[in-house]
Amino acid sequence: MHPIPPRRFAKRPLVLALMFALSAVNAYAQTATTPAIKAADALHDYRIPAGPLGSTLIEIARQANVTISVNPQLVQGLQAPAIQGRLHVNQAVQQALAGQKLELARTANGTLTVQSRTSDSPQGAETTLPVVQVNGSDAIGYVALRGGSATKTDTPLLETPMSISVITRAQMDAQAVQTVEQSLRYTAGVLTEITGYDLRYASLNIRGFDATLYRDGLRVFKSGTYGDWLADPQGIERVEVLKGPVATLYGQGGPGGLVNQVSKRPVDASINDVTVSAGNHARYQTTFDFNRSLNEDGSLLFRVNGLARDAKTQTDYSQDNRFYVAPALTWKPNAATSLTILADYTQDRMTPKSWWPNESLLKTYNGRSIPVRAFAGEPGFDHYNRDMASLAYLFEHRFDDTLVLRHNVRYADFKLDYQHVYARDVVANTTRVNRSALISRVNSRVLTADTHLQKDLNTGSVKHKLLVGVDYQDFSGTEDLNTSGTASQLDIFNPVYGGAVTVPSLVRSTATVKQYGLYLQDQMKWGQWIVNAGLRRDKAETSRASGATTIQVDDGKTTGNLGLLYLFNNGLAPYASYSTSFAPVIGTNFNGTPQPETGEQFEIGMKYQPVGSNSFLAASLFDLRKQNVTTVDPNNPARRVQTGEVRSRGLELEGKASLTRRLDLIASYTWLDPEITKSNTAAELGKMPFQTVRHTSKLWIDYTFSNDVLPGWGIGAGVRKVGKSVADVPANLYFNPGYTLVDAAVHYQSGPIRFSLNAANLFDKVTLANRAQFYGQGRTITATLGYRW
Numbered sequence: 001m002h003p004i005p006p007r008r009f010a011k012r013p014l015v016l017a018l019m020f021a022l023s024a025v026n027a028y029a030q031t032a033t034t035p036a037i038k039a040a041d042a043l044h045d046y047r048i049p050a051g052p053l054g055s056t057l058i059e060i061a062r063q064a065n066v067t068i069s070v071n072p073q074l075v076q077g078l079q080a081p082a083i084q085g086r087l088h089v090n091q092a093v094q095q096a097l098a099g100q101k102l103e104l105a106r107t108a109n110g111t112l113t114v115q116s117r118t119s120d121s122p123q124g125a126e127t128t129l130p131v132v133q134v135n136g137s138d139a140i141g142y143v144a145l146r147g148g149s150a151t152k153t154d155t156p157l158l159e160t161p162m163s164i165s166v167i168t169r170a171q172m173d174a175q176a177v178q179t180v181e182q183s184l185r186y187t188a189g190v191l192t193e194i195t196g197y198d199l200r201y202a203s204l205n206i207r208g209f210d211a212t213l214y215r216d217g218l219r220v221f222k223s224g225t226y227g228d229w230l231a232d233p234q235g236i237e238r239v240e241v242l243k244g245p246v247a248t249l250y251g252q253g254g255p256g257g258l259v260n261q262v263s264k265r266p267v268d269a270s271i272n273d274v275t276v277s278a279g280n281h282a283r284y285q286t287t288f289d290f291n292r293s294l295n296e297d298g299s300l301l302f303r304v305n306g307l308a309r310d311a312k313t314q315t316d317y318s319q320d321n322r323f324y325v326a327p328a329l330t331w332k333p334n335a336a337t338s339l340t341i342l343a344d345y346t347q348d349r350m351t352p353k354s355w356w357p358n359e360s361l362l363k364t365y366n367g368r369s370i371p372v373r374a375f376a377g378e379p380g381f382d383h384y385n386r387d388m389a390s391l392a393y394l395f396e397h398r399f400d401d402t403l404v405l406r407h408n409v410r411y412a413d414f415k416l417d418y419q420h421v422y423a424r425d426v427v428a429n430t431t432r433v434n435r436s437a438l439i440s441r442v443n444s445r446v447l448t449a450d451t452h453l454q455k456d457l458n459t460g461s462v463k464h465k466l467l468v469g470v471d472y473q474d475f476s477g478t479e480d481l482n483t484s485g486t487a488s489q490l491d492i493f494n495p496v497y498g499g500a501v502t503v504p505s506l507v508r509s510t511a512t513v514k515q516y517g518l519y520l521q522d523q524m525k526w527g528q529w530i531v532n533a534g535l536r537r538d539k540a541e542t543s544r545a546s547g548a549t550t551i552q553v554d555d556g557k558t559t560g561n562l563g564l565l566y567l568f569n570n571g572l573a574p575y576a577s578y579s580t581s582f583a584p585v586i587g588t589n590f591n592g593t594p595q596p597e598t599g600e601q602f603e604i605g606m607k608y609q610p611v612g613s614n615s616f617l618a619a620s621l622f623d624l625r626k627q628n629v630t631t632v633d634p635n636n637p638a639r640r641v642q643t644g645e646v647r648s649r650g651l652e653l654e655g656k657a658s659l660t661r662r663l664d665l666i667a668s669y670t671w672l673d674p675e676i677t678k679s680n681t682a683a684e685l686g687k688m689p690f691q692t693v694r695h696t697s698k699l700w701i702d703y704t705f706s707n708d709v710l711p712g713w714g715i716g717a718g719v720r721k722v723g724k725s726v727a728d729v730p731a732n733l734y735f736n737p738g739y740t741l742v743d744a745a746v747h748y749q750s751g752p753i754r755f756s757l758n759a760a761n762l763f764d765k766v767t768l769a770n771r772a773q774f775y776g777q778g779r780t781i782t783a784t785l786g787y788r789w
Contacts, residue, residue, distance in 0.1 A: 044063055044064050044087065044088075044089070044092070046060065046063065046083045046087055046092050048092075051079065051080060051611075051612040052075075052078070052079060052080070052612075053075040053078040053079060053080040053096060053097075053100070054070075054075045054076070054078075055612070056080035056083065056096045057070065057075070057080075057093065057096060060083065060089060060092045060093055060096065061089075061112075064089045064092075066089055066112060067112065068093070068112045068113070068114065069112065069114070070113065070114035070115075074102060074114065074115070074116060075102075075114070078100060080096040080097075081095065081096070083095050083096060089112065090104055090112075093112070093114070097114070101116060101117050102114055102115065102116060102117065103115060103116075103117050141168065141170050141614070141658060141664065142168055142170055142171050142174075142656045142657075142658070142664050142702075143168075143614055143615060143616050143656045143657065143658065144157065144166035144168050144238065144616075145157055145609065145616060147160070147164055147166050147240050148217075148240075149164070149214075149217065149240040149258075150162055150242055150246075151249070151467070151521065151523060151532065152217065152406075152452060152454075152467060152469070152521075153454055153465055153467060153523065155465075157607070157616065158567065158571070158573050158607050158609045158616075159525075159530050159565065159567060159573070160532070160563075160565075161530065161532050161563030161565040161575035161576070161577045162242065162243070162244065162532075162575075162577050162579070162603065163189070163242075163243040163603065163605060163618065163620045163622070163652065164240065164241065164242055164243070165187045165188065165189075165190075165240075165241040165243070165654060166238055166239070166240050166241075167183045167184065167187065167238060167240075167241075168238050169236075169237050169238055171183070171186075171666070172233055172236070172239075173756075174664075174702055174716055174745060174747070174756075175700070175716075175718070175743065175745070175758065175760075176745070176756060176758035176760075176782050176784065177233050178233070178780070178782075179202070179230065179233065180202070180230070180231055180232075180233050180236055180239060180259075181193065181202045181203070181204055182233075182760075183233060183236075183239050184204060184239065184241065184259070185698070185720060186666050186668060186698045186700050186718065186720070187241055187654070187668060188618075188652040188653060188668035188669065188670050188698075189206055189207050189241075189243050189650075189670050189672075190204060190205075190206055190211075190241060191204060191205050191206075191208075191691070191692075191693055191696065191722070191725075192204045193769065193776055193777065194691045194725070194769055195769055195770045195774055196353065196767075196768070196769035196770060196774030196775050196776045196777075197314065197774070197775060197776055197777040197778075198353060198774070199320055199348075199350050199352070199353070199384065200226055200227070200228060200352060200384060200418075201222065201226070201228030201230065202228060202230060202259075203769075204259075205256055205692070206241065206257040206258075206259075207243060207244065207255075207257065207622065207624055207648050207650065207672065208256065208624075208646075208648040208672055208674040208689060208692045209254045209255050209256030209257075209599075209624070209626060209646075209648065210254045210256060211254070211256055211257060211258060211259050212250075212253035212254055212256075212257070212258040212259070213229070213258070213259050213261070214258055214259065214260040214261065215229075215231060215261050215263065215390075215410070216260075216261070216262060216263050216342070216392065216394065216408065216410070217260060217408060217450060218392070218408060218409075218448040218449075218450060219250070219253075219446075219448055219473055220261075220412075221444070221446050221475045221477075221513070223414045223416065223442050223444040223477050223479075224416060224442035224444070224477060224479035224481070225440060225479065225481060226416070226418055226440050226442075227386070227414060227416040227418070227440070227442045227444070227479075229412065229414060230346075230388075231261050231263075232322070232324045232346060234287050234289075234305055234306065234307045234324060235263055235264055235305055235306075235324065235326045235344060236261050236262065236263065236264065237262050237263065237264045237265070238262050239259060239260070239261055239262070240259075240260045241257065241258075241259050241260075242257045242258050242259075242260070243256070243257040243620075243622075243652075244256070244257050244577075244579055244601040244603060244622065244624060245257075245559070245561070245579040245580050245581030245599045245600065245601050245624075246258055246561075246579065247536060247538075247557075247559035247579075247580060247581040247582055248519060248521065248534035248535065248559055248560055248561045248579065248580075249469075249519055249521065249534065249536070250471075251471065251473070251515050251517045251536070251538050251540070252515055252538065252540050252557075252582055252583050252584060252596075253581060253583060254581065254583055254599065255581045255599025255600075255601065255624055255625070255626050256624075263326070263328070263342055263344075264289070264303065264305055264326070265303065265328055265330065265340055265342070265394075266291060266301035266303040266328050266329065266330040266340065267291055267301065267303070268293065269291055270291065270292060270293075271289055271290060271291035271303070271788075272290055272788065272789045273287075273288065273289040273290070273786065273787075273788045274286070274288050274786065274787055275287045275288075275784055275785065275786040275787075276785055277782055277783060277784040277785070278782070278783055279311075279780060279781050279782040279783065280779070280780060280781045281311065281313055281314055281780075282310075282311060282312045283309070283310075283311035283312070283320070283780075283782070284309070284310050285307055285308070285309040285310075285311070286307065286308055286309075287305070287306070287307040288304075288305060288306055288307075289303070289305040290303065290304055291303040299331065299332045299333060300329070300330070300331055300332075301329070301331075301332075302327070302328070302329050302330075303327070303328045303329075303330075304325065304326065304327040304328070305325075305326055306323075306324050306325035306326060307322065307323075307324050308322075308323050308324075309321060309322045309323075313351075313353070314372055314373060314775070314777065314778050315353055315354050315372075315373055315374070315375055316373050316374065316375040317351060317375045317377070317379040317382075317497075318350075318351040318353070318375070319349065319351045320350050320351075321348070321349040321350065322346065322347065322348050322349075322350075323346070323347045324344070324345070324346045324347075325344065325345055326342070326343065326344035326345075327343050328340065328341065328342045328343070329341045336397060336398040336399070337396070337397045338396050338397075339393060339394070339395050339396075340393065340394040340395075341391075341392070341393050342390075342391070342392045342393070342394070342410075343389075343390070343391050343392075344388075344389065344390055345387075345389045346386070346387070346388040346389075347386075347387055348384065348385065348386040348387075349383070349385055350383070350384040350385075350386070351377075351382050351383060351384065352377070352384045352418070352420045353774060353775075354374060354375055354376040354377065354422075354423075354774075355376055355377075355422035355423060355773065355774070356370060356376055356422075356423050356433075356773045356774070357423050357424060357425045357426055357433065357773060358728075358771040358772065358773050359727070359728075359734060359771065359772045359773070360423070360426060360772065361768045361772045361773060361774075361775065362734060362768070362772045365426065365431045365492060365493075366431055366493075368431075368493060370492055371493075372766060372775050372778055374492060374493075375495065376421065376422060376423040376433065376435065376490065377420060377421040377422065378421045378437075378487060378498075378499070379497050380497070380498065381419055381421055381437070381487075381501050382419055382420055382421055383417070383418070383419055384417075384418050384420075385416070385417040385418070386414075386415070386416050386417075387414075387416075388412070388413070388414055388415075389413045390410055390411065390412035390413070391410070391411050391412075392408070392409060392410035392411070393408070393409055394406075394408045395408070401456075402455060402456040402457060403453070403454070403455050403456075404453070404454045405451075405452075405453050405454075406450075406451070406452055406454070407449075407450075407451045408449065408450050408451075409447075409448070409449045409450075410446075410447075410448050410449075411446070411447050412445065412446050412448075413444075414442065414443070414445070414446075414477075415442065416440060416441065416442035416443075417441055418438075418439065418440040418441075418442075419438070419439050420437065420438050421435050421436070421437045421485075421487045421501060422435065422436060422437075423435055423490070424436045427489065431491055431492045431493055431494075432489045432490065432491050432492070433489065433490055433492060434489055435486075435487040435488065435489065435490055436483070436484065436485060436486060436487065437485030437486065437487050437501050437502070437503050438481070438482065438483040438484075438485060438503075439480075439481070439482055439485065439503050439506060440479060440480070440481045441479065441480040441481075441506065442477060442478070442479045442480075443477065443478050444475065444476065444477030444478070445475075445476060445477070446473070446475040446476075447472075447473075447474045448471070448472065448473050448474070449471060449472045450469060450470075450471040450472075451469055451470055451471070452467055452469025452470075452519075453467070453468055453469070454466065454467050455467075461526060462524055462525070462526045463525040463526070464522055464523070464524055464525075465522070465523040465525075466520075466521070466522050466523075467519075467520070467523075468519070468520050468521075469518075469519050470517065470518050470519075471515070471516075471517045472514075472515065472516055472517075473513065473514065473515040474513075474514050475511070475512065475513040475514075476510070476511070476512045476513075477510070477511050477512075478509070478510050478511075479508070479509050479510075479511075480506035480507070481506060481507060481509065482503055482504050482505065482506045482507060484504060485501060485502055485503035485504065486501070486502045487499060487500070487501045487502075488500065507546065508546075509544065509545060509546035510543075510544070510545045510546075511543070511544045511545075512541070512542070512543050512544075513540070513541070513542050514540070514541040514542075515538060515539070515540045515541075516538065516539045516540075517536060517537070517538045517539075518536065518537050518538075519535070519536040519537075520534065520535050520536070521533070522534070528566055528567045528568070528569075529564070529565075529566055529567075530564070530565040530566070530567060531562075531563070531564055531565075532561070532562070532563040532564075532565075533560075533561070533562050533563075534560055534561045534562075535558070535559075535560045536558065536559050536560065537556070537557075537558050538555075538556065538557050538558075538559070538582070539554075539556050540553075540554070540555045540556075540557065540584050540596075541553075541554050541555075542554075542555070542584040542586050543586075544586055551587065553584050553585070553593070553594055555582070555584050555595075555596045557582040557596055557598075559580045559581060559582060560580060561577065561578065561579035562577065563575060563576070563577035563578075563579075564576050564577070569611075570610075570611060571608055571609040571610050571611050572606065572607075572608050573606065573607040573608070573609075574604075574605070574606045575604070575605050575606070576602075576603065576604045576605075577601075577602075577603045577604075578601070578602055578603075579601050579603075580598065580599060580600045580601075581598065581599035581600075582596040582597065582598050582599070583596055583597045584596050584597075585597055585628070585630065585642070587640070589638060589639050590630075590639065590640050590641070590642075591633045591636070591639045591640065592641075594642065595628050595642055596628065597626055597627065597628045597629060597642075598626070598628055599624065599625065599627070600624075600625055600627075601622055601623065601624040601625075602622065602623045603620055603621065604620070604621050605619055605620035605621065606618070606619045606620075613657070614657060614658035615655065615656065615658065615659075616655070616656055616657070617654070617655040617657075618652075618653075618654050618655070619651070619652065619653050619654075620651070621649075621650075621651055622648075622649060622650060622652075623647070623649040624647070624648045624649065625645060625646070625647045625648075625677075626645065626646045626647075626648075627645050628642040628644075629642065629643075629644030629645055629646055629678070629679075630642055630644060631643055631644035631678075631679045631680045631681060631684075632680045632681055633680070634680045641680070643678060643680065644676070644679045644680070645676075645677045645678035645679075646675070646676055646677065647674070647675050647677045648672060648673070648674040648689075649672075649673050650670060650671050650672040650673055651669075651670070651671045652668070652669070652670050653667075653669045653670075654668040654669075655667050655668070662703060662704040662705070662706065662714075663701070663702070663703050663704075664701070664702040664703075665699075665700070665701050665702075666699070666700040666701075666718075667698065667699050667700075668696075668697070668698045669695075669696070669697045669698075670696045671694065671695055672692060672693065672694055672695075672696075674688050674689050674692040675687070675688065675689075676688075676730070679730075681730055683730045683731050684730035687726075687729070687730055687731065687732045688726045688732055689726065689729065690726050690727075690728070690729045691725055692725065693722055693723045693724065693725045693726075693738075694723050695721075695723040696720075696721065696722050696723065697721045698718070698719065698720045698721070699718060699719050700716065700717070700718035700719075700743070701716065701717055701718070702715070702716040702745070703715055703716070704747075712749050712750045713746070713747070713748050714746070714747045714748070715746055716743075716744065716745035716747070717742070717743065717744050717745070718742070718743035718744075719740065719741070719742055719743075720740070720743070721738075721739075721740045721741075722738055722739055722740075722741075723738040724736060724737055724738040725738075725769075727768075727770070727771050727772045728771060734772065736767075736768040736770075736772055737767075737768060739765055739767045739776075740765070741760075741761045741762075741763075741765055741767075742761070742762045742763055743758075743759065743760050743761070743762060744758070744759045744762050745757065752787055752788050752789045753785075753786070753787055754785075754786045754787075754788070755783075755784065755785050755786070756782075756783070756784045757781070757782070757783050757784075758781070758782045758783075759779065759780070759781050759782075760777070760779070760780045761776075761777060761778055761779045761780065762779060763779070764778050764779035765778075766778070
């Protein structure tokens with residue numbers, strides 16, 4: 001176990017109580033011969049400033065990689081002196097306890113315990129605390145200080161020379177997000193819901209480029225033309241966003257970055273958590289989360305969480321029904337080895353959103369705009385039925401304190417039955433639309449694996465964290481598709497449904513993607529200097545067949561990254577980095593063999609984790625380019641060449657903080673300057689790429705009242721301001737209007753009972769997306785009642 005740094009929790013006694021419990025989780029299973037006990041006996045270099053005693057004890061435990069148990073009421077309000085020098089854990093703790101009526105003890109099973117010197121406990125102190133275990137990269141509250149996605153190691157965000165954002169479980173719960181994508185609404189550099197309110201797939205970009213989705217460090221593939229694997233937020237512990245090219249550790253993908261969704265896993269605790277919720281548009285949902293130890297020594301843990309939902313949406317004749325269940329099992333045969341098995345199944349029975357003609361939502365017809373609730377489809381025809389299932393295992397074995405092996409594998413199966421009538425164009429001088437129909441049947445499967453060794457060693461005064469690994473991706477899928485079906489005309493304002501829908505024979509296509517990657521990374525630390533260098537070689541095989549046409553591309557590509565960071569004693573960490581990416585290109589009519597699109601980024605930034613505070617701030621400037629972009633062959637307009645380039649440069653500011661024990665804050669601002677810098681189509685040059693925005697700013701504040709005012713109650717409020725987005729290419733002739741949305745929340749907790757009332761887009765602002773053909777999500781109101789015991 002890797003205890004979490006304390007600064008996020010220094011002034012929050014309730015959270016501090018949980019944190020100390022977290023540190024005590026596995027103590028009973030440790031013996032005098034385990035690596036944890038060896039770590040406790042080792043010498044460690046401490047430079048901890050004076051501050052709250054609870055924070056100091058957590059930081060001592062984190063740096064030494066040991067567990068410490070304490071009743072938080074024993075240390076509430078107490079201060080510790082600065083801890084300096086090369087010390088054993090017990091020496092560091094004794095220095096922290098100097099002048100207090102407390103002492104350090106070690107139980108027979110190795111647990112380090114801080115206790116009173118007398119048998120009396122402070123008045124009202126609890127004798128038993130709930131015990132919860134988290135990994136070193138997990139967080140409680142809004143502020144995460146560690147993350148595993150950027151380096152595939154447990155590294156503090158402050159010591160990672162790249163831009164990373166982490167969305168914690170606490171933030172997702174506070175904002176009552178309905179999709180994982182919605183959890184990114186307040187994240188700098190990320191533009192969400194760019195195709196509007198869409199139940200089919202995540203539509204987001206990072207720094208102006210499409211994001212690549214991962215689950216537990218293993219890639220999630222888009223399936224077919226309209227299929228996407230959408231994890232449910234009920235099964236997600238946190239979301240980590242890596243900005244910029246990340247090919248060194250992950251292989252093929254766009255230059256914008258990736259989103260890694262980290263699953264809930266079994267913990268050394270008893271969890272019983274049930275919620276029921278209701279919202280507008282007849283939305284009803286229940287969730288559950290249960291965790292148990294299956295044997296006396298705690299070596300076998302089981303967890304299951306899931307949900308059932310019956311809901312309509314903002315569009316007439318729509319539905320958003322989902323059933324989801326995710327059992328998980330962890331086996332720890334000894335202190336050095338763990339195996340976690342994750343399974344999940346999701347069944348979606350939905351109706352797709354209304355699909356209107358391009359630009360139509362910017363116009364009026366007989367003086368009227370198309371209503372948000374208007375349904376362009378056919379109630380007896382339209383449906384989106386999706387079934388997703390996956391099985392994964394995460395294996396870790398520590399050979400000693402310096403060498404660890406991790407081996408992760410996931411197999412996933414995806415099925416889609418999709419039918420949709422959509423409005424193709426508006427009949428001139430009328431309020432009627434011509435409609436077409438599409439059908440898509442998709443079956444796909446994917447096997448992904450990642451295996452790496454981590455070795456910690458020293459060369460002189462330089463500390464190395466070496467990582468060498470191989471990964472494998474194998475995706476195959478079939479799609480039976482036709483988008484040229486016919487349907488009867490429809491009057492926008494007086495719709496009459498039930499007309500005939502005709503769809504010609506479906507055309508089958510197949511697609512396969514294979515990737516074999518070998519990567520090497522070295523995280524070097526010399527004093528306060530940190531260097532992160534990586535190199536990777538990939539072999540990617542991509543093929544697509546439709547009818548008698550088969551296209552196959554075999555690419556070999558070398559990518560790398562280099563980052564430099566300096567860690568000041570006051571918590572400032574300036575950094576600079578360079579990184580690259582690649583993505584195979586497949587298509588017809590190319591002049592020559594298609595080459596992979598490549599990306600490269602130069603970034604400078606500053607991270608700041610104020611000593612003794614519960615906050616994390618970050619600023620970055622970047623220049624990001626995608627090269628080998630497809631454009632028209634100037635010598636033959638029917639052919640394509642790869643001489644295009646898109647550049648995105650900008651500024652990101654982001655901060656998360658607990659300003660007091662009752663006040664949490666999230667703030668971010670993004671300025672983006674995206675531009676098509678090379679193209680053989682003159683009208684494109686100098687224009688903004690499709691679905692990009694120059695300015696976004698976001699602010700969320702959550703305040704919990706004191707017990708003297710409104711005990712247990714709190715309020716939250718947020719503002720999201722998004723500039724106009726490009727709705728056409730190449731000319732930038734029209735844009736989706738910018739918007740400002742207000743979110744709000746009221747919450748209450750008393751013992752095991754909690755209640756929340758959330759409103760997203762409180763004032764029901766109408767927003768447009770894509771080619772001004774889709775509506776964004778209107779006002780959503782959700783009331784949730786939960787019971788945890």
